[in-house]
Amino acid sequence: MTERLFLSGNEAIVYGAIDAGCRFYAGYPITPSSEIMHLMAKELPRVGGVFIQAEDELAAINMIIGASWAGLKSMTATSGPGFSLMQEGIGYAVMTETPLVIVDVMRAGPATGQATKSAQGDLMQARWGRHGDQYLVVIAPMTPQEAYDLIIEAFNIAEAYRVPVVFLMDEFIGHGREIVVRRGADKLVVRRKPSDHEPPFGSKDPRIPPPMPRLGEGHYVLVTGSTHNEWGYRDVHGFETHYKLVTRLKEKIWDNIDKIFKYKVYGDPDARRIIVCFGSTCRPAIDAAERVGGTKVLRLITLWPLNYDKLAEELSGAGKVVVPELNLGQLVYDVAQVYPRSKIRVINKVGGGIPIYPSEIIKVLEA
Amino acid sequence: MAEHFGLKYLRKEVLPTAFCPGCYNGILMNALFQAFMELGIEDLKRFVFVSGIGCSSWIPSPFIKADSLHTLHGRAIPVATGVKLANPELNVIVIGGDGDLASIGGNHLLHAARRNMDLLVIMINNQVYGMTRGQAAPTTPHGMITPTTPYGNPERPMDVASIIAGTNANYVARWCISQYIPLKNSIKDALSRYSRGFRFIEVYAPCVTYVVRREGKTPGEKLKELMKKCIRIETWKNMSREEREKHVATGVFKAEDKPGFIETYNKYIAQALGEK
Numbered sequence: 001m002t003e004r005l006f007l008s009g010n011e012a013i014v015y016g017a018i019d020a021g022c023r024f025y026a027g028y029p030i031t032p033s034s035e036i037m038h039l040m041a042k043e044l045p046r047v048g049g050v051f052i053q054a055e056d057e058l059a060a061i062n063m064i065i066g067a068s069w070a071g072l073k074s075m076t077a078t079s080g081p082g083f084s085l086m087q088e089g090i091g092y093a094v095m096t097e098t099p100l101v102i103v104d105v106m107r108a109g110p111a112t113g114q115a116t117k118s119a120q121g122d123l124m125q126a127r128w129g130r131h132g133d134q135y136l137v138v139i140a141p142m143t144p145q146e147a148y149d150l151i152i153e154a155f156n157i158a159e160a161y162r163v164p165v166v167f168l169m170d171e172f173i174g175h176g177r178e179i180v181v182r183r184g185a186d187k188l189v190v191r192r193k194p195s196d197h198e199p200p201f202g203s204k205d206p207r208i209p210p211p212m213p214r215l216g217e218g219h220y221v222l223v224t225g226s227t228h229n230e231w232g233y234r235d236v237h238g239f240e241t242h243y244k245l246v247t248r249l250k251e252k253i254w255d256n257i258d259k260i261f262k263y264k265v266y267g268d269p270d271a272r273r274i275i276v277c278f279g280s281t282c283r284p285a286i287d288a289a290e291r292v293g294g295t296k297v298l299r300l301i302t303l304w305p306l307n308y309d310k311l312a313e314e315l316s317g318a319g320k321v322v323v324p325e326l327n328l329g330q331l332v333y334d335v336a337q338v339y340p341r342s343k344i345r346v347i348n349k350v351g352g353g354i355p356i357y358p359s360e361i362i363k364v365l366e367a
Numbered sequence: 368m369a370e371h372f373g374l375k376y377l378r379k380e381v382l383p384t385a386f387c388p389g390c391y392n393g394i395l396m397n398a399l400f401q402a403f404m405e406l407g408i409e410d411l412k413r414f415v416f417v418s419g420i421g422c423s424s425w426i427p428s429p430f431i432k433a434d435s436l437h438t439l440h441g442r443a444i445p446v447a448t449g450v451k452l453a454n455p456e457l458n459v460i461v462i463g464g465d466g467d468l469a470s471i472g473g474n475h476l477l478h479a480a481r482r483n484m485d486l487l488v489i490m491i492n493n494q495v496y497g498m499t500r501g502q503a504a505p506t507t508p509h510g511m512i513t514p515t516t517p518y519g520n521p522e523r524p525m526d527v528a529s530i531i532a533g534t535n536a537n538y539v540a541r542w543c544i545s546q547y548i549p550l551k552n553s554i555k556d557a558l559s560r561y562s563r564g565f566r567f568i569e570v571y572a573p574c575v576t577y578v579v580r581r582e583g584k585t586p587g588e589k590l591k592e593l594m595k596k597c598i599r600i601e602t603w604k605n606m607s608r609e610e611r612e613k614h615v616a617t618g619v620f621k622a623e624d625k626p627g628f629i630e631t632y633n634k635y636i637a638q639a640l641g642e643k
Contacts, residue, residue: 023453024449024452024453026445026449045636045639045640046640050452050453050632052448052452054445055474055475055477055478056474058441058442058445058474058475059442059444059445059448059474059475059478060445062438062439062442062445062446062449063445063446063448063449063452064449065436065438065446065449066417066436066445066446066447066448066449066450066451066452066453067449067450067452067453068449068453069436069449069450070415070449070450070453070454070457071453071454072453074449074453088439088442089439089442092438092439092442213434215415215434215450215454215457216412216413216415216434216454216456216457217412218412219434220378220412220432220433220434221434221435222428222429222435222437223434223435223436223437224428224436224437225437225438225439226437232429233381233429234428234429234437
């Protein structure tokens with residue numbers, strides 16, 4: 001089943017999610033992500049899925065948590081202000097190891113900001129928006145085709161590691177319309193159910209996420225956002241239980257970084273001039289690199305967990321490093337961890353829905 | 368001696384409960400379990416309990432032997448909504464307090480009731496935030512002294528059952544914890560005669576530690592007082608404003624059996640897909 005469709009990134013997400021097996025969507029209208037909700041409302045019932053319009057984003061995130069525990073692959077989509085409201089629910093999903101996909105179609109913030117204008121200001125929030133020690137996965141597509149392909153990947157990661165995955169997409173991609181090949185999923189991760197003797201919240205090897213019971217099947221599962229032992233019983237006093245739990249939740253992501261972390265190199269792989277980017281700034285970067293030559297583009301697909309060793313390896317021997325971002329500088333902090341900040345050239349632009357043009361990148365590359 | 372009928376619905380390994388001595392949560396648990404028993408429910412495999420944060424949210428988690436989701440403060444109803452929509456075969460019950468369901472989760476309560484979502488919600492109105500030391504809640508009586516209203520509560524309380532009765536909810540009742548038999552029968556009704564749509568039971572049960580003890584009373588003395596204070600809504604309606612404020616109106620506020628959200632949703636989808 002391969003179809004060639006003319007889709008926006010927002011629409012591509014819907015078909016990708018459905019092909020990934022998503023059967024539950026709860027959301028609240030917000031620009032510039034609403035098309036995802038509109039198309040979900042139309043398409044999900046056709047494949048036997050459930051769509052519901054929530055009363056707010058707090059409800060939306062919590063509804064998909066409930067649906068996920070009842071056994072359905074679930075997602076929501078929003079933008080900055082709604083993403084802020086969803087943070088407590090995402091934290092709960094991390095703590096309870098609930099597979100979810102949350103799409104954030106980024107607009108210019110803070111607060112209401114500019115609702116229709118593209119930005120990349122939510123990178124740090126996607127990683128660190130919740131209180132406490134918590135780790136999840138953040139993925140960023142570059143094109144509508146990737147919105148389709150990578151949302152399938154997002155569901156697979158969510159299911160495989162029992163973790164919420166944030167799908168961070170620039171408005172440019174959400175509303176950009178291109179040919180998208182609906183090629184179906186190569187593989188789909190199937191949720192593993194526990195036997196009677198397997199705890200739902202613990203595993204001997206922290207790299208192996210515990211199996212997930214489904215509600216109503218006699219597991220008598222205790223799900224709680226409070227500190228709990230491997231069987232779900234609360235322990236809100238002990239050091240050992242808390243330490244064990246939060247370190248395992250980190251390790252199940254971080255110790256699998258080789259499997260989760262993805263990036264791609266464009267341009268001249270041996271060049272000493274390097275552009276580091278994610279999302280919508282990558283195509284202008286690739287264009288610039290092709291035009292001037294002698295430039296490598298290091299494009300991050302996974303934004304969290306970030307493999308700093310790989311980043312260092314790719315930047316070793318670099319001469320000039322350029323980091324273009326549609327914000328006031330967030331990805332640059334990652335690059336600065338492995339490369340001297342004084343040698344990094346930044347291009348920051350935010351507001352008005354103006355992209356970073358290849359010519360601007362070329363100017364910095366050649367300066 | 369035969370084992371208490373409630374024990375088969377409990378996780379014995381976590382008993383005794385964490386509640387204060389004399390806490391009325393125990394009476395509610397007894398009523399709930401008696402309702403289950405009288406309905407012939409042998410185990411709670413096909414039940415899912417969802418609760419938020421607060422003392423009463425601890426009733427299902429970890430004490431009731433069933434699947435339970437102990438969610439964030441105020442978010443039990445949307446989580447329960449997600450569970451029910453994803454698997455309508457499950458019986459989904461929300462148990463929570465007034466602060467959890469009517470204050471921080473007030474919007475969710477209102478909208479689940481508006482949708483006539485197929486859930487049973489039992490709200491224990493203990494008049495304060497018991498778990499965090501008895502601060503004023505939206506249900507705290509006017510003038511009551513609490514840590515956050517040291518000079519008396521300047522605000523007036525919310526009549527949650529009446530508000531929910533004003534929505535599309537199918538079933539709404541309020542009982543005092545002293546009215547054990549009607550409370551138990553009401554829970555039974557909400558699981559049998561009225562088994563679809565949104566069903567809301569408010570249980571008026573002042574916190575024994577932060578309301579009753581502050582009044583210098585024992586839980587037993589307070590129960591006796593409640594027996595006089597809690598009157599049927601029909602009687603309450605004919606009272607003067609001053610008299611009403613001294614009493615609690617109890618009874619069934621509303622009992623209908625309209626199709627719940629699940630049925631309505633499925634009907635629309637079937638119609639739309641049939642027309643294709």
